[in-house]
Amino acid sequence: QEKKFQIFERFVGSNAFFIALASVNGWTCKAIYDSESLIGFATHGLDKEHGRYELVSLMLGHQFQGKGYG
Template sequence: MNIILTEVNEKNFWNVINLKSDLDQEKRIQIFERWVGSNTFFLAACQVYGFIPRAIYDGETLIGFASHGLNKETGRYELISLMLGHPFQGKGYGLPILKAVIDEMAEIYSCKEVYLSVIYNNEAAIRIYEKIGFKPTGEIEEGHHPEPIYRLDINEYLSQKI
């Protein structure tokens, strides 16, 4: 695996937009997919709120999308979205991608904590988040679905050997 995070630009924009997290989503245009908002939705959120969008590649193959930034409402650095295209799920990408995004956030923001929310029954994502070191805060974000909020202590994360 050669995980690379890059900007979303004119060359990869349509490919990022068309990357779906579920085969069933290939037939639909929706703002929210089963486990995550669409990449289109999060690209718009990045534009409005000043978050950073990232196309995720394995070498030259686009495999996912992420966005992160400072939530000005909460004052927290957040992993806003993380999605892996359905053809690449179940192939061991989850942990390396999450590590790459967290490493980038730690470098860019020099933050001490990273927060995220996840749909309460997305067990696969929750397992990966907890393996990295995210812990539930007990808070719930009320969005399209109720989503528990998780917190990662960057110092603890950096001291691990995952």
């Protein structure tokens, strides 16, 4: 049987929060689509402290989770 994870939204940063962080840190925000359907949001950019690029956030709509998008 496939296990499902329970998401506690109070512990997950909002997309607005990551957009604000991106504007301060010079990161890039991207909408994630499957064909014409918007399914998520991602933020990536340079971690200046460590000199490497990182995926800062990856959000998928709850109806798309567990379907192999991540």
